[in-house]
Amino acid sequence: MYPFKLVVVDLETTGNSPRKGEKIIQISAVIIENGKITDQFTSFVSPGKSIPPFIEELTGINDEMVSGAPMFDEIAPKILEILDNGVFVAHNVTFDLSFLQAELEEAGYNPFAGPAFDTVELAKIAMPSADSFKLTELSNTLSLSHVRPHQADSDAYVTAEILLHFIQELHGLPLVTLEKLRTLSVHLKSDLSLLFDEIVSQKQRHVEDLEFGLEVYRGIALRTKSDPGSCSDSFHEIEFDITKSMEKHVSSYEKRNVQIQMMNEVKESFAEGKHLVIEAGTGVGKSLGYLWPSLHFAKQSGERVVISTFTTQLQEQLLQKEIKLLETISPFTFQTVLLKGKNHYINLFKFEQSLREEDPQYDVILTKMQILVWLTGTETGDVDELNLTSGGQLFWNRLRHDGWHLPHSKDPWVTKDFYLNARKRAQTADIIITNHSMLLSDIINHGNLIPAFDYLVIDEAHHLEKSARQHLGIVLDYLSIKFTTSQLGTLEQNQLFERLSSLMNAYEIESNRHLFEIDALVHQFYQDLEEAMSVLANVFVKHAKKRTGAQKIQLRISDEMKKSRNWQPVHMAMERVISGMKTIEREFQDILDSIKKKKIKLKDSEKALVEEFYSFLVEWDDLHQHFRTVFLKEMTDYVLWLDGDTRSLPNSLIIQAQPVAVARNLKEELFTKKKSIVLTSATLTVSESFHYFLNEVGLNTEEIKQLKLSSPFDYAGSATLFIPNDVPEIQQVSNEEYIESISSHLIGVAEATKGRMLILFTSYDMLRKTYELMKESGLLEDYILMAQGITSGSRTRLTKNFQRFDKAILFGTSSFWEGVDIPGEDLSCLALVRLPFSPPDEPVIQAKSELLKAQGKNPFSAHSLPEAIIRFKQGVGRLIRRSSDRGVIIVYDRRIKTTRYGNAFIESIPSMNVKEGDLYDLIELIEDWL
Structure with a gap:
């Protein structure tokens, strides 16, 4: 497996910092040789001080347990002997290694000088979809016995098992993936490049066939997509008792009359083409209460039913839990698709090009490695499957899908595209699961995002009004504005502008203005933007001073305030920003149009750049329009305000605008256009009445059937x-x-x-x-x-x-x-x-x-x-x-x-x-x- 000895170490300590006098109270080292655990050394260590209550609660180690234990300097020679000619491995290696080094130094020994592996870093690469990279969660996910979490012997042993598992997983990856991982791994924080070198060498000596279900396309290994097809089996109405089937398949299932009542009411509403609102208390079994009748109706009528939940996590829960159960017990086959906005899906063409760029930034490297491994397993290409760092999320903004700006035919990855595949599957699905955000986007875009539907269930419906307000509103936060605009860069920076200028020079493409003039415009824009945000922050601070003691405050900006003298500096500064944005957008749009008109045979990397620039201009235009709306127009029926923390301005500034009421929008664009909508949640009534909720979403009690199902719990x-x-x-x-x-x-x-x-x-x-x-x-x-x-x-x-x-x-x-x-x-x-x-x-x-x-x-x-x-x-x-x-x-x-x-x-x-x-x-x- 690996030619060197691997030594997996875990420490328990009295606190986080050896500089503050914290000490080791337990140490354990597990030795791995030739891919097997061969030995383990564990010892309590006398810290020479009392163990804090928090550490005792966390670890279960008390003063009595360490009272007769050796001091660290007594076991230091044994530790160094174990580590000799080995690789130091730990879960969060920076902590354990630095703590051990400090103790060795204090005891008068030379520090450990060998290589080190971090199993947290390795977990992020080998298991990029894990919910958590904490030791306890990983051991649970991998069904490994972890008897005493936060005791060094148990933690070290389970870390060793996790390490061996990940090495085995990496060995199972295609060679083409491993070679890319090896190239990237030299930029990691721990010395994992040694591991990737060894695995690639072994793999090259024994070339294997590609695992079934995988393919290599343009040098990237990915899972083969199954053809969505359609569930063409004809539906026959049969006698089927859902509760009897549940009793058979679900342990400890209790028949609930309220759940049966909910199923019947949902079924009836769809059949009669009427709207229905249901409050289903805790324990009713709400999800199955609407899923089963929705599914039955979809198969019986040939009409697709859309289910909308509040969050993407709830979407996943429905798909992984309730839908899987129905697939087991249903007497007929059916197709369910989880559909999200295109920004959730990866653009493979952009990702392929990013692999050719040398960007040593840690989060970028780690994210590229995570995606390479993830592509060998994902069937959806949905970012929500990935557990990315915050820096990785920023890098994802470059890779996410936003449609095509060049013709489809110019994207060599179009046949492998995850977003198109999700759309294709949705066309033939019986049930489409989406979220309120996607549903509201579909309404705004006149049905261009979700295939046509007339039957809808809105779960967690108490969030519908707030979601609609947010969706029809505007959010501009300082850090996002800076991130979006900085992607353009200047001619001196290796950003979009500089890369586009190189392409223009290569193909002798001219612009309306000379490039240095456009560069001057960009420089001026960045200056104007900083000044405008500074002026806005000053207005915010002036008003904040009136609220003594508060640091995080909200400041409402009324139309009257916009007309006042205090607001004039903001108005003038923002006018300059908006004017600059419009000019810059026009210049770059003209350049891209010139490239299109020339019909140059661009290289793939150049096509990807043009595609990325078009994507950027879409974001730029959105930002430009939002600035115009917020700062230059009267916002009738909207409320506008600033959020911020006076301790960190302008960084903390957020500009928000929302419609005051969305009842009319929801009524006109949703409730009058669909045949039957079921609204449900555990909390919809006030004093037994739905009046408040219905009024907020644009309905009245006469035009919708209402049902309140109390919790069956005592x-x-x-x-x-x-x-x-x-x-x-x-x-x-x-x-x-x-x-x-x-x-x-x-x-x-x-x-x-x-x-x-x-x-x-x-x-x-x-x-x-x-x-x-x-x-x-x-x-x-x-x-x-x-x-x-x-x-x-x-x-x-x-x-x-x-x-x-x-x-x-x-x-x-x-x-x-x-x-x-x-x-x-x-x-x-x-x-x-x-x-x-x-x-x-x-x-x-x-x-x-x-x-x-x-x-x-x-x-x-x-x-x-x-x-x-x-x-x-x-x-x-x-x-x-x-x-x-x-x-x-x-x-x-x-x-x-x-x-x-x-x-x-x-x-x-x-x-x-x-x-x-x-x-x-x-x-x-x-x-x-x-």
């Missing part, structure tokens, strides 16, 4: 809602007093529940202050406190980490109010710090309030209250995810009891026990209940 027996009476009213004290009060209350609750607690906030500022007070109290040293925006990691990662620890408390805001699924005993207590009303000074809320007042309505009862109730229902829904779950919900905001509208919140959630009392009553309840 909330009365599994959940209690508790309202503390020993905390102050939120509006009668300062923010600081309120935070202090709930922090001490939450500490008492956390000790009673032993963690297992999710605390939901409506503002990040309140979350941060509460987290800091609870952490600094010193009363929760045995607990792991994790907070959104403070503890690193995505929502998914934070949720997973929360489930891993026994005594964990999770602090969340915004996105944590929905979509977080923590079943079982991992979550026993849900605390809502305040009722989730949107801040009244939010630009969209302000504009909506003004519109409602103009219509003679009360903004609070017509919008603020129902919106908060729906969000409250989503928050409460985090606790009970399975029929066996139990828990306590604490609502600290006493307005739920003390105001006239408070009861509307309680009436809108499933019926459960509601109690009121002080902290001692609550602790007693928790001890009895849990």
Whole structure:
């Protein structure tokens, strides 16, 4: 396998930095020779100091375990003997190697001087579609036994197994792929080029046939696409009991009458060509409740049905879980296609050309390597399958599909194109799964993106109005503006302009202006853009100063403000930017048209450049039009605002514009044009009524059938809602007093529940202050406190980490109010710090309030209250995810009891026990209940 000895090392330490006096508490080294694990050395190490509680909770290693262990200098000779003539391997090698080097140096030994492999880096290349490159997640994905995560012996051994797995996977890749990977690997951070050299050498000595299902085209190996064809089997109406089949194929399946009722209603609505709205509580089985009747109707009528979800993750879940189940149990065959916007798909021609460019930038190299491996496995060419770095995402912007600007025939990859294949498959599909963004794009583009359809299911429908506002709106953020415009470059930079000028010189193509004049225009534009954004930031800062204490603020820009003297510098600066953009776009468009007219036989790399430049001009024109709309036009029926953080201007500046209401757009472009639309979600009603939701999306209660299906779970027996009476009213004290009060209350609750607690906030500022007070109290040293925006990691990662620890408390805001699924005993207590009303000074809320007042309505009862109730229902829904779950919900905001509208919140959630009392009553309840 590999001619050298591989030594896989893992360390457990008292902290992250040896410079700050942190020490090793356990070390393990696994030796691999000739492709097999041959030995393992493990030892606890005395750190000469106490092990912090967090490290003890994380690793399970305590002071007692290391009390009789050797000091590091006693085992250093043994470590160096093991490492001698070996390759140092670790999962995140920078940490383990640098820590070991520091300990060796302190003990008076020479540092390790051999090569090093990083298995995180290797995982990104060999397994580019992994959800996570963390050791625990990788071992779960590969079904490897990982007995004691965060103990060095277990971590080192599983890292060794993962290393061997990846080496085997790489050996299985086509030689043409491996040769490209070897060339690129010299720019990696660890010494993996040694591994690629060896694998390629071995592969060249034993040339094998290409694996079945793979092909090599223009020097790139990729999976052969299966012909979509069509499911031509004729549909016969047969007696088929879906619930009996589910009982047979799904372990622990419980027949739910509410799910059967939902299936029947969806089937009837499609058959009668009517719209239907369904609120399906947790546990109804909503996805199958609409999928099965949609599928049955599609096969019976020959009409395709489109399913739209809120996120691409939900799309994947439907395809991988529910659709796979229906493929198993359905008495007839069917075809389902997941369809996304073309920007999700790779342009293979652009990728082929990028491989010929020498760009040593790390993220670019790593992404190219990931894509080369991914192409041998992907059948979709969809970027959502790839786990890219943030730098990789930027590089993807160059490779993504945006149609063709030159004739199809000039793209040698057109027969292999993933986007065209997805479109072709969609034409013959019974069910098309897409997302709200794609659905709304299709509406705006008059049906050019999704094959014609008349029957539609909108899942997570409570997001439809917000999605439509965002989709019909404009977002311009400073960093994206800089990224887009900087791709053009000047004649001195190796960017698009310089590359195009070389092509023009090669074929003697002339432009209307001399190239140095265009270069001067570009230089002037960059200067004007910087100045305009600086002027905009100054206006923002002036208004921000009026809001003492706030750093992240929103500033609404009204049409009146645009006419004021304060705005004049912005208007004038932006006029120069917009004028410059128009001139530059015209000059380059003329150059590209000249190249087209000349009918030159371009080389492939030159064709790819012209294609890339056309793509760039599309982005440039979009940006130009958005600038014109926002800064030079009156934006009637729109709300315009700036977001920013005063500590990092202009970098943090975001310019946003959204329509105040989208009801008319949705009614005219969607509901009147489709025969039957089913809208569903777990949270659509307020006090048993769909009125608020339907009004937001442009429907009234008379023109749509409504169905509310309550959760089959026994909330009365599994959940209690508790309202503390020993905390102050939120509006009668300062923010600081309120935070202090709930922090001490939450500490008492956390000790009673032993963690297992999710605390939901409506503002990040309140979350941060509460987290800091609870952490600094010193009363929760045995607990792991994790907070959104403070503890690193995505929502998914934070949720997973929360489930891993026994005594964990999770602090969340915004996105944590929905979509977080923590079943079982991992979550026993849900605390809502305040009722989730949107801040009244939010630009969209302000504009909506003004519109409602103009219509003679009360903004609070017509919008603020129902919106908060729906969000409250989503928050409460985090606790009970399975029929066996139990828990306590604490609502600290006493307005739920003390105001006239408070009861509307309680009436809108499933019926459960509601109690009121002080902290001692609550602790007693928790001890009895849990």
